[in-house]
Amino acid sequence: MTDPQTDTEAQITVRDMVCSTCWGSLAIHPAPDRMNNVLCRSNCEETKGYVSKAWAEQEGSKRKSELLEVQRAYPELAGKQKLDQTEDDINDSLGF
Numbered sequence: 903m904t905d906p907q908t909d910t911e912a913q914i915t916v917r918d919m920v921c922s923t924c925w926g927s928l929a930i931h932p933a934p935d936r937m938n939n940v941l942c943r944s945n946c947e948e949t950k951g952y953v954s955k956a957w958a959e960q961e962g963s964k965r966k967s968e969l970l971e972v973q974r975a976y977p978e979l980a981g982k983q984k985l986d987q988t989e990d991d992i993n994d995s996l997g998f
């Protein structure tokens with residue numbers, strides 16, 4: 903669970919951070935004693951913490967390029983062959 907924050911803290915958190923679980927955007931929920939809970943907008947059961955937007959973007963593009971590398975190295979895993987096959991190709995491979 904995350905700690906309640908003041909108005910200013912909460913605004914900065916929403917501006918600069920995303921949910922550490924799903925990297926989704928955050929929303930401010932007013933709490934008692936003029937504090938605010940900054941919680942995930944998505945359906946995360948519990949907002950466990952935050953990561954900076956910059957970190958999430960960097961990490962996201964890194965993972966995307968890793969995924970592309972894997973798809974290039976193992977096209978059969980990516981299902982690309984199937985998508986590129988036409989009806990004729992399939993008939994050819996079946997001997998028609």
Ligand SMILES: [Zn+2]
Pocket residue numbers: 921922923924925926942943944945946
């Ligand atoms: Zn979340």
